Amino acid sequence: MPQPTRVRFAPSPTGFLHVGGLRTALYNFLFARHNSGQFILRIEDTDQSRKVEGAVENLIETLRWAGIDFDEGPGRTGDFGPYTQSERLPIYHEHVNRLVSGGHAYYCFCTPERLDQVRKQQQAMKLPPAYDRHCRDLPREESEKRHREGESGVIRMKVPIGGEMTFEDIIRGNVTIAHKVLDDQVLLKSDGFPTYHLAVVVDDHLMKISHVIRGEEWLPSTPKHIMLYKYFGWEVPQFAHLPLLLNPDRSKLSKRQGDVAVEDYRKKGYLREAIVNFIAFLGWNPGDERELFTLDDLIRDFTLERVGKSGAVFNVEKLNWLNQQHLRLKPEKEISALLKPLLAEAGVPEQSEPYLLSVIALMKERVTVIPDFVDFAGYFFSDPTEYDEKGKQKHWNEGSKKALVALADRLALVASFTTQSIEEVLRILAEELNVSAGKLIHPTRLALSGRVVGPGLFEMMELLGKDTVVRRLRRAMELM
């Protein structure tokens, strides 16, 4: 009977969800769904000093926004809770004590000052910094006594002095690390909290995690984790270490070189579909030439075998393109729902739904993110007050003004104000005036929208309606 697939995303609540974190969460989620397994959210808040208020709620909300829902986790029932590490302290104490009794871990009473001094000496001697194992061979009775008497200290794991460890990573194959480069890692801090290394192993085992899918930064410490599994006598899960996400200069993706919080992209008006699609492709591909994927498509096709090994640069240009693609696929009604709050915020009076839908239909192939509708299509909601300077120089002169006066007069008489009839009126006028249609089209667009770019003029005019068109045409005479 094969083990059921159970994976987890285990962030620490130190701020906003990072795009790298989102990708780790996404891959875990996709892997779980693809294999009909469970996806668990666990909060790793063992560092009291780095805790950020509201970070957990923010994290969950961002995952929810992205469409990544978890089966077990904080605020959800599950058989393996609690899912927040700070609520599991007794579990870690019990387990670390087992390690001490078994001779696999020991009390260490070295002060931070001594540790610091040792490190400095090692550095001065150009030795690799590591704990000098000062307390490793303290007699058990002595250390138990000192502990009982309340002496402050930590518990460290005992790493074998010689030998090496080889483990298999689904993405990277065999990785070998010599025991001698491994430190006697602290497992339990003096504040009674476990370190990541203890907590992750205990929880992954207790929560029956089958595959540990996490960032590459954990690769060097994986041997310590495996060692702990062995010390406990537990079965070791499978590991998959994901390549890192990079800045354009190929350093680890960070603030300062652009936005790294998923929330930032959300605020900029990127679609969740585009973000998810884009993030998924940073390190994974389906093996063929398809690029447009919905979350369901990803679930269907995602496998760890097709995840790459090398870091991927987060390239906004491609995200923009993907966002455009998803925007085109998205029903106008949904775009409208996303757009309305932005319009309200910009002070645009409430529009009727059919009108808004028509504006979206006309503009959606010309925008990259949702706020572009507000920035580029404001003239659909109010008369222009400014006119493009270059456009004025190019298209606005006595001739065009005169022509537009005539155009306004004729349009005012049109009974059925449709794209076709408007175009007919304009082209006939152009012919009569013996000028090219462009000589009327460009100044008309300028007068109606204040801009030199935009959707097809006749469609735009139909949508604006006769009254508005005639009014703006006449108004432009005075304003320009």
Added chain:
RNA sequence: GGCCCUAUCGUCUAACGGUUUAGGACGUAGCCCUCUCAAGGCUGAAAUACGGGUUCGAUUCCCGUUAGGGCUACCA
């Protein structure tokens, strides 16, 4: 410094020893379409880091060099 990982167009990537004049996408250049801008279509420039092996044959396997990244905390 030590250890580990990685290395195909500017970027994301395909190729799992031969079907390859190394394919696609973004971006970029040009053309077409056209009332502008987009969208769309077509065309172009653009890569196997370097050096050794192994092999009849290496982008693909091995070694080294170089470069980049990660780790090296009582942070995760």
